[in-house]
Amino acid sequence: xxxxxxxxxxxxxxxxxxxxxxxxxxxxHSKLSIGERYxxxxxxxxxxxxxxxxxxxxxxxxxxxxxxxxxxxxxxxxYKSETTPxxxxxxxxxxxxxxxxxxxxxxxxxxxxxxxxxxxxxEVELLELKHRANNxxxxxxxxxxxxxxxxxxxxxxxxxxxYNEIEKNIQNKKQTILFLNRRGFSTFVMCxxxxxxxxxxxxxxxxxxxxxxxxxxxxxxxxETNAVTICPECKSHNIRYFGTGTQKLEAExxxxxxxxxxxxxxxxxxxxxxxxxxILNKFKNxxxxxxxGTQMVVKGHHFPNVTLVGVIAADGSLNIDxxxxxxxxxxxxxxxxxxxxxxxxxxxxIIQTYNPDNxxxxxxxxxxxxLFYETEIKLRKxxxxxxxxDIITIGVSATNEETTIKVIKKLHNYLKQRIKTENxxxxxxxxxxxxxxxxxNKYRWRMIIKCKFGExxxxxxxxxxxxxxxxxxxxxxxxxxxxxxxxxxMN
Numbered sequence: 001x002x003x004x005x006x007x008x009x010x011x012x013x014x015x016x017x018x019x020x021x022x023x024x025x026x027x028x029h030s031k032l033s034i035g036e037r038y039x040x041x042x043x044x045x046x047x048x049x050x051x052x053x054x055x056x057x058x059x060x061x062x063x064x065x066x067x068x069x070x071x072x073x074x075x076x077x078x079y080k081s082e083t084t085p086x087x088x089x090x091x092x093x094x095x096x097x098x099x100x101x102x103x104x105x106x107x108x109x110x111x112x113x114x115x116x117x118x119x120x121x122x123e124v125e126l127l128e129l130k131h132r133a134n135n136x137x138x139x140x141x142x143x144x145x146x147x148x149x150x151x152x153x154x155x156x157x158x159x160x161x162x163y164n165e166i167e168k169n170i171q172n173k174k175q176t177i178l179f180l181n182r183r184g185f186s187t188f189v190m191c192x193x194x195x196x197x198x199x200x201x202x203x204x205x206x207x208x209x210x211x212x213x214x215x216x217x218x219x220x221x222x223x224e225t226n227a228v229t230i231c232p233e234c235k236s237h238n239i240r241y242f243g244t245g246t247q248k249l250e251a252e253x254x255x256x257x258x259x260x261x262x263x264x265x266x267x268x269x270x271x272x273x274x275x276x277x278x279i280l281n282k283f284k285n286x287x288x289x290x291x292x293g294t295q296m297v298v299k300g301h302h303f304p305n306v307t308l309v310g311v312i313a314a315d316g317s318l319n320i321d322x323x324x325x326x327x328x329x330x331x332x333x334x335x336x337x338x339x340x341x342x343x344x345x346x347x348x349x350i351i352q353t354y355n356p357d358n359x360x361x362x363x364x365x366x367x368x369x370x371l372f373y374e375t376e377i378k379l380r381k382x383x384x385x386x387x388x389x390d391i392i393t394i395g396v397s398a399t400n401e402e403t404t405i406k407v408i409k410k411l412h413n414y415l416k417q418r419i420k421t422e423n424x425x426x427x428x429x430x431x432x433x434x435x436x437x438x439x440x441n442k443y444r445w446r447m448i449i450k451c452k453f454g455e456x457x458x459x460x461x462x463x464x465x466x467x468x469x470x471x472x473x474x475x476x477x478x479x480x481x482x483x484x485x486x487x488x489x490m491n
Contacts, residue, residue: 001053002069002089004076006031007265007276008300012053012072020051028054028061031273056081056089059096067102069093073299074106074115075331077488086484109338109369110331113324113380114486116373117387132342139309139340139347141365143356157244157252162310162350166253169308170260170289174345177303178292179336180249180312183266184208187243189216191231198228204438210268211247221440249312250292257290265293298336304343309336314353314361321435322490323385326360330372333364384427390453391486392461395434395446398479404443407479412447415464424460426451435490442480453485 003012006029016025026040026049043049045062052061056079059069071079071093079089090106097104106115106124119126132138144159154160169176188206189198198207200218207216209227217224231239250264265279276296283291286305291297317329333351341347353361363372381388394415396408408431415428427450434444451457461483 001051002058002071002079002093003053003055004073004078004299005296006055007270007280007296008072009053009055010277010280011300011302016051016053023048024050026052026061028052028058030055030057031276033273056087059089059092066096066100068105069097069102070105070107072107073335075108075110075112076299077328080488082488088488110334111369113327113373113376114387117377134342136342136344137346138367139337139349141337141349141351141367143361143365144350144352145356146352146354149352157249157312158256158310159350159352162352163256165308165348165350166257166260166290166310170257172307174307175283175286175288175303175305176290176308176310177297177306177336177339178249178253178290178310178312179294179297180244180246180292181294181316181332182208182243182245182313183219183247183268183294184217184245185211185247185251186241187245189228189239189241191234191236192238192240193236194231194234196231196233198232202439202441204436208245209241211251212268220436244313246292246294253290253292260289261287262290262292263288265291265296267294270296295332297339298332301339302342303339306339307341307343307345307347309340309347309349311336311349311351311353314351314364315355318355318358318360320490323380323383323391324490326358326376326379329358330360330364330369330376333361334367334369337364337367384450386486389450392449392451392453392457393446393482393484393487393490394449395444395482395484396431396479397442397444397482399441399443400478401443403479404445407481408445408447411481415447415449418460418464422460424451424456426457 001012001016003009009027009029013025013027026043028037028040032040041062044052047064052058052063054061071090074090081087093104115124118124142161144161146159149159166176186209189209190196198216199205200207200221200223202221202223203218205218205220207218207225209216214227215224216227229239230237246264246266250262253260253262263279263282269279270276280301282288284303311333314329314333317332318325322328337349340349351361351364355361359375360372363375380386385391394411396404396411398404398407412428412431418424419426419428429448431445431447434446437444465481
């Protein structure tokens, strides 16, 4: 049994223990100590555990006589590892299931577009649950146009509508979840005189301010430095902190509702052992009124007393350089909306956005996956995106920018010639800087190939790389080539 987040393992384990007993359950994930992981691994290897629950790496558990694989929230991008060794747990699971002739169950309220397309083509069997558990009603969803809030003079991150609903919820002794997929206090720091923004010295990304430590941090490489009060460029004192993260949201909520019991769940608050469980247990036991969190709070959690969910900024995932932007937006909004009204009381969801007319947000309001799918699949077909083709990204990174550009242009020309000579049916695009063109002191460029992935493409790419690495890249250059098939994100 695979789950997308480590934070989901405790409640999943509890459910399985209640049905099958503790002795038959093993748990595998990266937050276990080496000793704990060894004990769990041995328990599985000796056949004592009949059920293994964990995050993506649990797919490699040494299970004999495997009979069933279940992947919960199969649409989640966390099943694909973006670090070495790179693998997609769904693909590994599919291979294992075929090799062992066993059933693979992919579960989601918002399936991956490619998965649902296969179901429509009857390549996989589609089973649908038409009603929520306990026959509870879907929550009422309301869209708040933040442009109108600004025009009315409300510059707070909490709209008047959401404020009133939170207040009502507290009075009724019901719980609230507030979702904001950005951690920290302020997302960037800028000088209002010269426009200088404080960036990471290792990455082409602005530093995020964390108020609890008074530090500026990079969420890509971990670099941190002291908060600034004077502009490093023009020495002006007109430094301002912009943007909103979960820390700032927490501070504002505490000011607005001083008597409410509030807790925050993000990477910064769950870095201790068992901190996931502690936070979730507090909320589950009704000792917390308002849970503020990132995507950790979105998926799979069951809190019967939650009757209100507020989405602070629905636009974040729309503004990314990724063909899946609409899909990711719909999925995350629909998933977080699903946390409301799971008990006896009907739920309400308030989605705050500057783009109320975007079709993914409109479909989220209606909680209509089929409508979203039909709209999105037409766009994918017109633009030749998966599932109608495969995308291969070929990236080059190096500590020297000139080296990066030189290598990827040579590689592009080499590929272009090979494709022409061998008449390979692919579409090759010109190289461009990656959306984040520097991470961990590595300059990054990439090019994209659109094709139908198969054995011929695998052979072509392998032969190309072997020959290119052998003859075209001087040993003194530290350039590294990375290849990804249908990457989970396009950054």
